Amino acid sequence: MFKKAWLVARAVGSIGSFIGYLVSRSVWLRMRRIRHHLSSSASSNHIEHEQRNIVVIGTSMAGYHAAKTIAESLLPGSPYRVVVIEAHDHFHFTWVLPRFCVIEGHEHKAFIPYGPYLRHIPESALRWVQGRAVRITKDSVHLSSGEEVPYEFLVVATGAGASDALPSRVDSDDKSEGITKLKNIQTRIKEAKNLVVVGGGAAGVELATDAKSQYPEKTVVLVHSRDSVMHRFGPELQKAATEGLKDLGVEVITGDRLIGEDKERGVVTLKSGEEVECDFLVNCAGQKPNSTLIRELSPISITATGHIRAKPTMQIDDGSLPNVYVCGDVAETSTPNPNSRSARAQAAVASDNVILAIDGCKPANKYKPNWLEALIKLTLGLDRSVTHIGDFSGTELLFPAKEKDLALMSGGAWKHMGASPFQDDTETLQRFFTKA
């Protein structure tokens, strides 16, 4: 009891210090503008600068925030501009993907238009390139279109991919193709009598409970290689998730792994030798960081898991590349449960350090994982959820809740991105589609 009260007190303290950080950051940026204004009115000379690029590759939870933060900090007349390189034509809202693999009619809500989040940024501060980066050198990024974009600073926010894409990622750059993929998986789940879900992390637990809640007549089996589902979190959340699965009638097999699928016989085989009837298999395991671009440029920065080693300043851990930053799921920090909050916090550190560097100062901001970032809201069927916070030393708090919104938090996410739910505004981004 005392430990839980202490956790709440520390959560309040952390929120207080976050507000303090926001205030001091705002003062810093304001002072910077005032200093710039005073120095430019003292000197009447207009200096022509050569354009210098701060390139951001990948604009999801980490990179979109980094691109916006840096672009809105550029001072009038700055020689710098942000150049975004993003493969997708819309922002993919991952949180709702397991739900929209099961529930029909909401797929479009997972694709938030890029642009409205950048509404207050002047055209001169940002260029948007929809395309794929295929190679990085010490001073430029090469795109699949053949274009070469030189950079002075680079922020790599290429995130992670999943071997079987959905329900963890949508492996399509085009929104309408992404919607079709979601609809296809909905149909496969609807038509299956025996559904097997592999992976007992959040995506697997959510998809299995949603499927069983929507189709109680189906057999749903969740297979997880560890001793408990949600093993990256504390025992109280593991217990709540296991109970949520069992209450709905999902069969949970832990400590075993899938080694084969026989589609003709309609079975999957587990390492233990057990065979499980299966006419549709959903793989929610196997996310991999998208680090190939940096692997070629700086092999020493890549960890055994394929992540990019980052310094606390979010510069990549390679002394020869001080102008290359990394943030989000692709970065190796000591965050135990990388998620959108940690991605955004790292993006904020990387962005402020880039701003310092373009002002000629040393990158001084440091990312330190905060246990509050690991907060998770886990759905356990269509009408229930449990929110979990836990510190890194094992104290946990659970908040069970009833849920009414089938589309989960998608409306809020659209608003957060400056977009009106669910109007597909593709116009706002157009002004950033400038030529090189």
Ligand SMILES: Cc1cc2nc3c(=O)[nH]c(=O)nc-3n(C[C@H](O)[C@H](O)[C@H](O)COP(=O)(O)OP(=O)(O)OC[C@H]3O[C@@H](n4cnc5c(N)ncnc54)[C@H](O)[C@@H]3O)c2cc1C
């Ligand atoms: C199913 C699911 C549910 C989740 N739910 C939650 C949740 O409820 N709360 C939470 O906080 N977190 C949640 N997460 C975690 C969260 O989605 C990730 O931590 C977050 O998306 C990481 O953001 P990112 O910017 O690092 O990378 P990603 O989201 O992986 O995005 C990477 C971006 O880079 C682009 N890109 C990659 N390579 C290239 C290239 N070569 N050229 C151009 N562009 C490129 C991609 O197109 C993409 O837009 C969930 C994750 C999943 C899979």
